Amino acid sequence: MIVGLTGGIGSGKTTVAKLFQAQGVAIFVSDTEAKKLMKTSAEIHQELIALFGDEVIAENGLPDRKFIAGKVFNDKDLLEQLNQIIHPRVASYFQEWKTQQNTPYIIYEAAIIFEKNLQHRFDYTIIVTAPEEEKIKRVMKRDNSSEEEVKARIKNQWPDSDKIKLADFQIENNDLELTKTKVSALHKHLLSLVNA
Template structure:
């Protein structure tokens, strides 16, 4: 069984994913795998140069993520082109990865499951939510960027309310202890669905 886990920037979906991991569930973090592919694939480097110019690869031979982020968050078409380079490769890698897992179910964590209409690829979907102010605070601390920059990134994502309507389950992630309890409850429920 494959469960999609999503949530807006700063919702804490990675934190929630780690809680499932501690319960023995295999987690595929699409962003992390995308980063690895971007760093290690010469083919992707060539396509990035084609899209952003030579300065996109830094002196260490790695993609300049800050430069890419600065450009794509302001330009939806550029973001779309970047996604067309990265997403199909992540999807291919996931297919190979999933065959090697042997946990009762697996979780695929990605930020834009609903925006990309990918929910049909999963048996169930979970949305992680948090109040807007909490999200902004988390991202400011994590990425050392301004509240305005966080707000800009949020504009590119759907609202929680829009996603909640599409998700099978919701976990509100404000209070960590409560979040842990909710994850455990949902884990038990998912196990019962696997065994049904």
């Protein structure tokens, strides 16, 4: 069984993923895997150079993530082209990774499951939510960003209300102890669905 886990910036989906991992669930973090592939794949490097020019590769021989982020932030077409380079490779790596796992179900964590209309790839989906002011505080602390920067990034994402309608389960992640309890209960529920 494959469960998709998603949530907006600052919702704490990484925290929730780690709580599931602590219950013995195998977790595939698409963003982490994308970063690894960007570093290691010569093919990706060539395609990035074709898309952004030579300056996309930093002096250390790796793609310059800040440079890329600056280029795609306000250019939806360029972002789409970047995604076309990275996402299919992450997807095929996931297919391979999946066969090596032996937990009752696995979780695929990705930020834009619903935005990309990928929910049909999963047996169930979980949305992690948090109040907006809490998200802003978390991201400001984590990324050293200003409130304005974080608000701009939130505005670029789908609102939680749209994603909640599409998700099978919601975890409101406002209080860590409560979140632990919710994850534990949902884990038991998902196990019962595996065995149903």
